[in-house]
Every structure is written in structure tokens, then in C-alpha cells.
Amino acid sequence: MPPSPSPVLTSARDVLDPAHLRAALRINPADATLAAALRVGAAAAVVLALSAAVGRADLAAFASLGALVILYGRYEPYRRRASLLAGVAGVFVAAFALTASLTALGAPTVVVLGVVALVAGLATALCALVRTGPPGASIVVFAAAGGMVGPLTWSGVAERGTAFAVGAVIAWLVGMSGYLVRPSAPARLAVRRAADAVRRSLDAGPDRAxxxxxxxxAAVARAREVLADDLSHRRTRDTARVLAAELAAVAEVLDADGLGDPVAARPGTVPPADTLPARRRLRDDVRATWHTAGWRLGGTRVVLASVVAGGATLAAGLSHPAWAQLGATATLQGASTHHAVVRALQRGGGTVLGALLAWPLLAAHLSFAATCVVVVALQVVTEIVVGRHYGLAMLTITPMALLMTSLGGTVDPGGIAASRALDTVIGAVLGVLAVVLVHPRRHAAG
Structure with missing residues (x-):
């Protein structure tokens, strides 16, 4: 029997597949982005306004960094979203506090970068275990990098940490605010998406069917999970039963073509609770994924790529090596070579162009109020665009991130823009290299 091909050589050949470039240029359909985008903008606006109101504009960057908790759980049912946002907030605050404390202690930069790499790997593994979905661990690394801004005293750690935590709490409140007026909104959206997906499957040609x-x-299964969560809660139970009946009819249409799983209900009937899966809690996700290899492999790749990215950029004398670690982490928020290459192309190219757009904005030396308005506007646009094309979103993410950084103090516009672009490209390349070189250990056949 001929030996199986080396996974390294297979992955290396896969990296050169022209299909990656075509996929990186493709615009994806997206829906229901406006409400999520407005929530993100609202969280940022509140924390920035609060920073100005208390006379601590110098803490605005850290408060707005904590408010990025709002990026998680956009379409989750509210009870799951509450747990997820709280958990993410805890991880955010811990990551920031850890690196900020090391900075206050005067730890060598190489040590802090090593800790950031470990944080990146652990956050990647945790996001895979809990199935947080986008943006994954990359924003956690952004939070950890925020703790490296020095020089820093212990009183500064306390002030910045408090601002960061307040931003996270505000993000939780804004993220949960919809529960007060439309508690069943995520379930309604999930059922609508399932119906639309089934309709498209019936209209698809033979090659796409x-x-x-x-x-x-998958959309039907996702809707059933959301409904199961709502069905177990008193306030949303009645609406969930009506929506479950609608979903049952949708699923039967799909199954009539022999393409889906049957649902034990007829159109127009209200299915009993046992036709839906059990409510999925965060700990259930951890139990379901604990024995899989994906989260271990993903975490390992991120740690190794982040260590090399941070070390290489530090040795080269670049000013923001943690940004290279962020680039590597963002590239590796997926299991396949295809995903990593596409993400690297989109993040690298988008960041370079975004840095060019950020340069004149930074050079304009906008007032605090004007900077805040631009940051909020960019965050809203980012959330509308990111689901459609990650590379295009980098055109707004990059200026937004650099403007947030500028809120913490004076920056060199050209230098910080160039550093962001170069560090990100280096991190993205090393992320792809990690996918090529690091694979699950293969056991010899007995």
C-alpha cells in the first residue's frame, strides 16, 4: 500500500488553490443586520458619552474596548445571550486585567506577548467549546492588547479596568434591551430564515440543489434550537408554540423533497414540546464538543502562530507586535485551510486599504466629540457589512480600531497606520503557515 500523502504537503498545495481568491472576493447574502448594528452603535455611544460626562475622556478607549462584548450572540435567544455575554465579559475583563497587571509590574515585553499568545489560544479553544460563533477569539486578543498600553501604575490599572468593566456591563444591558419589547424576536428571525432557506432550496437548480x-x-435545525430555548421560558412559551407549528410546516416541505429530517407534526398543528430538542445551555455545548479534537487543534495553532508573530514583529522592531498576534488569531478562527486562506486574504488586503483610509482621519486630529461620532458610525457600518464581506468590513474596522486607540493619547498617524497594516499582514501569513504545518497527530494502524 502506498504511503498516505503528507498533510503538510497536502495543505501547502491547498493554499495555492485559485478558488480561495475567488471566495475571498465573493459577496455573501446577509439579512437582519440593521438591528444588531444599531445595538453595537448604541453601546459604543453610551460608553463614550459617559466617559465625557464624568470628565474622563482619557478612559474612553478602554470603556469602548469593553463595550465590544456586544459583538457576541447577535442572534441568540435572550436567555442564552444573557449567559454568553456575561461569560464573554468575564473573559474580556480577565484578559485585560492580566496584561495590564503585567505592564504595571514592568514585565518584559516578550513575557507579556507570551501571555497574550496563551490568552489567544485559550480563548480560541473556549469559543470553539461554547460555540460562540463570530467574532471568536480575535476580540479577546484585542482586549488583552489594550492592557499593554503603558507606562502604567497600579492606580491606572484600577481606573482602566473599571472603565473596561463598565463598558462590558453597558454592552450586556444594551444587548439584552430587546427582551423588554420583543422577547421572541430571535425565534421569529430564526423561523423566517429557515423558511427562506427552504424556499431557496426548492428553487435551486440541479447543480446547487x-x-x-x-x-x-441547517437553518431548520437552528430554528428548532432557538424555539426549544423559548419554549422552556414562561414569557416566550406561547409564541414559541405558534412558531414551532410554522416551522413544522416548513420542515415538512423540505422533507417532502427527501432533503430534510421529518418533524413529527402536520401543518397547522401545534407540536408537543418533545418534538423539539432540549434547551441548549452553554455547558451542554462544552460537553458536546469536549471530546472532539477541533478545539484543541485550533487553540494549539493559535498559540504557536501568536508566539511566532509576536516574536518576529518584536525582533523586527515594530511598535505593535500584539497586532500581529491579533492578525494570526483572526485568520485561525476556522478549522479548514480554505477558511484560513480566505480570511488571511480578506483581513490582510482589507487592513492595508483600511490603514490608508485611517491615515487622513488620524492626521486631521479630530476633537474628542468628532472622533466619537466617527467611531460609532464606523461600528454601525462594520456590523452591516461584515456578514456580507469580511474584507470590506476591514475598511471600516481598521480606522475604527485606530481611532479608538487615539482616544487614549496622541499617536503618529502615518506610523500607527503603517504598523497596523504590516503587523496584520505578518500575522495573517503566519496564521496560514500554522494551518499548513500543524495537524492532528496520526496514530499508526494496529
Whole structure:
């Protein structure tokens, strides 16, 4: 029997597949982005306004960094979202406090970068275990990098940490605010998406039918999970039963074509609770994924790529090596070579162009109020665009991140823009290299 091909050589050949470039240029459909984008903008606006109101504009960057907790759980049912946002907030605050404390202690930069790499790997593994979805661990690394801004005293750690935590709390409140007026909104959206996906699968041509059917089946399964959560809660139970009946009819249409899983209900009937899966809690996700290898492999790749990225940029004398670690982490928020290459192309190219856009904004030396307005506007636009094309979103993410950084003090516009672009490209390249070189250990056949 001929030896199986080396996974390194296979991955290296896969990296050169022209399909990656085509995928990196493709615009994806997206829906229901406006409400999520407005929530993100509202969280940023509140923390920035609060910073100005208490006369601590110098803490605005750290408060707005904590408010990025709002990026998680956009479409989760509210009870799951409450737990997820709280957990993410805890991880955010811990990551920031850890690196800020090391900075206050005067730890060598190489040590702090090593800790950031470990934080990146652990956050990647945790996001995979809990199935947080986008943006994954990359924003946690951004939070950890925020703790490296020095020089820093212990009183500064306390002040910045408090501002960071307040931003996270405000993000939780804004993220949960919809529960007060439309507690069943995530379930309604999930059922609508399932119906749309089934409709598209029925209209798909022969060449696209299998993929469209798989997408529809996944959308139906996702809607059933959301409904199961709402069905177990008193306030949303009645609406969940009505929506479950609608979903049952949708699922039967899909199954009538032999493409989905049957649901034990007829159109127009209200299915009993046992036709839906059990409510999925965060700890259930951890139990379900604990014995899989994906989260271990992903965490290992991120640690190694982040260590090399941080070390290489530090040795080269670049001013923000943690940004290279962020680039590597963002590239590796997926399991496949295809995902890593596409993400690297989009993040690297988008960041370079975004840095060019950020340069004149930084050079304009906008007032605090004007900077805050631009940051909020960029965050809203980012959330509208990011689901459609990650590379285009980097055109707004990069200026937004650099403007947030400028809130913490004076920066060199050209220098910080160039550093962001170069560090990100280095991190993205090293992220792809980690996918090529690091693979699960293969056991010899007995």
C-alpha cells in the first residue's frame, strides 16, 4: 500500500488553490443586520458619552474596548445571550486585567506577548467549546492588547479596568434591551430564515440543489434550537408554540423533497414540546464538543502562530507586535485551510486599504466629540457589512480600531497606520503557515 500523502504537503498545495481568491472576493447574502448594528452603535455611544460626562475622556478607549462584548450572540435567544455575554465579559475583563497587571509590574515585553499568545489560544479553544460563533477569539486578543498600553501604575490599572468593566456591563444591558419589547424576536428571525432557506432550496437548480438543501436543513435545525430555548421560558412559551407549528410546516416541505429530517407534526398543528430538542445551555455545548479534537487543534495553532508573530514583529522592531498576534488569531478562527486562506486574504488586503483610509482621519486630529461620532458610525457600518464581506468590513474596522486607540493619547498617524497594516499582514501569513504545518497527530494502524 502506498504511503498516505503528507498533510503538510497536502495543505501547502491547498493554499495555492485559485478558488480561495475567488471566495475571498465573493459577496455573501446577509439579512437582519440593521438591528444588531444599531445595538453595537448604541453601546459604543453610551460608553463614550459617559466617559465625557464624568470628565474622563482619557478612559474612553478602554470603556469602548469593553463595550465590544456586544459583538457576541447577535442572534441568540435572550436567555442564552444573557449567559454568553456575561461569560464573554468575564473573559474580556480577565484578559485585560492580566496584561495590564503585567505592564504595571514592568514585565518584559516578550513575557507579556507570551501571555497574550496563551490568552489567544485559550480563548480560541473556549469559543470553539461554547460555540460562540463570530467574532471568536480575535476580540479577546484585542482586549488583552489594550492592557499593554503603558507606562502604567497600579492606580491606572484600577481606573482602566473599571472603565473596561463598565463598558462590558453597558454592552450586556444594551444587548439584552430587546427582551423588554420583543422577547421572541430571535425565534421569529430564526423561523423566517429557515423558511427562506427552504424556499431557496426548492428553487435551486440541479447543480446547487444539494448544497442549498444542506443549508436549509441547517437553518431548520437552528430554528428548532432557538424555539426549544423559548419554549422552556414562561414569557416566550406561547409564541414559541405558534412558531414551532410554522416551522413544522416548513420542515415538512423540505422533507417532502427527501432533503430534510421529518418533524413529527402536520401543518397547522401545534407540536408537543418533545418534538423539539432540549434547551441548549452553554455547558451542554462544552460537553458536546469536549471530546472532539477541533478545539484543541485550533487553540494549539493559535498559540504557536501568536508566539511566532509576536516574536518576529518584536525582533523586527515594530511598535505593535500584539497586532500581529491579533492578525494570526483572526485568520485561525476556522478549522479548514480554505477558511484560513480566505480570511488571511480578506483581513490582510482589507487592513492595508483600511490603514490608508485611517491615515487622513488620524492626521486631521479630530476633537474628542468628532472622533466619537466617527467611531460609532464606523461600528454601525462594520456590523452591516461584515456578514456580507469580511474584507470590506476591514475598511471600516481598521480606522475604527485606530481611532479608538487615539482616544487614549496622541499617536503618529502615518506610523500607527503603517504598523497596523504590516503587523496584520505578518500575522495573517503566519496564521496560514500554522494551518499548513500543524495537524492532528496520526496514530499508526494496529
Amino acid at each position: 444539494p448544497e442549498a438543501a444542506r443549508t436549509a436543513a
